[in-house]
Amino acid sequence: MSASTIEASTLPATEEWTGIEVHTEPDTPWVLLVWNDPVNLMSYVSYVFRSYFGYSEAKAQQLMMQVHQEGKSAVASGTKEKMEAHATAMHGFGLWATVSHDGANEGSNG
Amino acid sequence: MARAFKASRKGLTCQLEPAERELLRNLFADVITLLEPETPAHADPLAALIGLDMDVSEPTDPALKRLLPNVVNDDDAAALEFRQLTERSLRETKIGALRAAALSLESDKIVLTGDAPQHWAMALNDVRLVLSERLGIRTEEDSERVHALHDWSQADDVDSYLGLVYNFVTWLQEGLMQVMIDQLPDVADESWLV
Numbered sequence A: 001m002s003a004s005t006i007e008a009s010t011l012p013a014t015e016e017w018t019g020i021e022v023h024t025e026p027d028t029p030w031v032l033l034v035w036n037d038p039v040n041l042m043s044y045v046s047y048v049f050r051s052y053f054g055y056s057e058a059k060a061q062q063l064m065m066q067v068h069q070e071g072k073s074a075v076a077s078g079t080k081e082k083m084e085a086h087a088t089a090m091h092g093f094g095l096w097a098t099v100s101h102d103g104a105n106e107g108s109n110g
Numbered sequence B: 001m002a003r004a005f006k007a008s009r010k011g012l013t014c015q016l017e018p019a020e021r022e023l024l025r026n027l028f029a030d031v032i033t034l035l036e037p038e039t040p041a042h043a044d045p046l047a048a049l050i051g052l053d054m055d056v057s058e059p060t061d062p063a064l065k066r067l068l069p070n071v072v073n074d075d076d077a078a079a080l081e082f083r084q085l086t087e088r089s090l091r092e093t094k095i096g097a098l099r100a101a102a103l104s105l106e107s108d109k110i111v112l113t114g115d116a117p118q119h120w121a122m123a124l125n126d127v128r129l130v131l132s133e134r135l136g137i138r139t140e141e142d143s144e145r146v147h148a149l150h151d152w153s154q155a156d157d158v159d160s161y162l163g164l165v166y167n168f169v170t171w172l173q174e175g176l177m178q179v180m181i182d183q184l185p186d187v188a189d190e191s192w193l194v
Helices: A042-053 A057-070 A078-094 B016-035 B045-050 B061-065 B076-106 B116-134 B139-146 B158-180
Strands: A030-037 A071-078 A098-103 B005-009 B012-015 B109-112
Touching: A030 A057, A042 A078, A042 B116, A042 B158, A057 A071, A071 A078, A071 B012, A071 B076, A071 B139, A078 A098, A078 B076, A078 B116, B005 B158, B016 B061, B016 B076, B016 B116, B016 B158, B061 B116, B076 B109, B076 B116, B109 B116, B116 B139, B116 B158, B139 B158
Parallel strands: none
Antiparallel strands: A030 A071, A030 A098, B005 B012, B012 B109
8 A cells, every 4th residue: 555545634633743853963973992901912902993893904003002002092983872882892802992972081191 | 732723724723632622611611600690681571682681780800890891981870871781792792702612612623614713712802801800910011920921830829820821822812813814804994984
C-alpha cells in the first residue's frame, strides 16, 4: 500500500504536531585522549592506531610518540557518542583512554 | 625454547614448549577469572540484552581497574553511568579474546588466521597489564628494572618469577606485533579522518 491511498482525514491533525526538538551541537568537539603507561608496547599502540582508526603509519607513529613522550595524545575528535565508542574500543585493546570535552584535562600538556 | 611468531602461508605461526603453553593457558585462565562478572547477567531480559548493569561499581582491585578503566577523569558520576552501560560487554570482549587465544594453545604448533592474531595481541596485552600491577610497574624505571631480569635460575621469589613471566609474555607479544604490523596495509595520509 502506498501512502497516497490513505485518506487525508485519517491522518493526525498536522497543525498540532510540534515536531521533535533537535539539539544540534556543531561546535562542541569532544576528544579521545590516550594516556601513557609503562606497559603497553610502542609497537602495539601503533598497531592499534593503524588498524582501528585506519591511520597511516606516519600518523600512528606520531600519535604514539606523543603519548609516550608527553604522557597523552588526543588521537580523535568528534561527537561525545563517537568518542565514547572509541574509548570503549581502546579499553578493549587495553589502552588507557578517556573522553574529554573541548580540551578539558589537557592543561598539563607540554 | 620458544620461537617468535612468523608469517607463513598458513598464517602466523609460533612454536612453544609444552611448559610455555601451559603457562600461557594458566595466565589466560587467571585473567578470565578476574574479568568474569561477580553478579550474574541482569534478570531483566532487555537489560541483559543490551548489557546494562546497574549493580556495577568501579573495581577496587587495581589490576581489574586497569583492564576496565574509567572513561572520564574527574567525574565519578559520569564514569559510573558509562560503566553501567558498557562494562559488561567490555568484560565479554576481553574474555572472548582470552578464550580464543587459550583455545589455539591446544595444538602443538600455534597457527593463527583471521581474527586470531588480534585476539592473541589483546590477550597477551591484558595478561601483561595484570602482571604489571602485581609487579608494581608504574614508571619506565620500574619497567626497566623488571626487564633486566632474564635468568630463570635466579627466580627465587614470587616477584622475580612473575617478572620473568612478564618478560616472556612481553617478548611473545613484541614478536607478534612485528609480524602483524608487517601485514597492515599501507594507508595514505588522507585517510586520517575518523
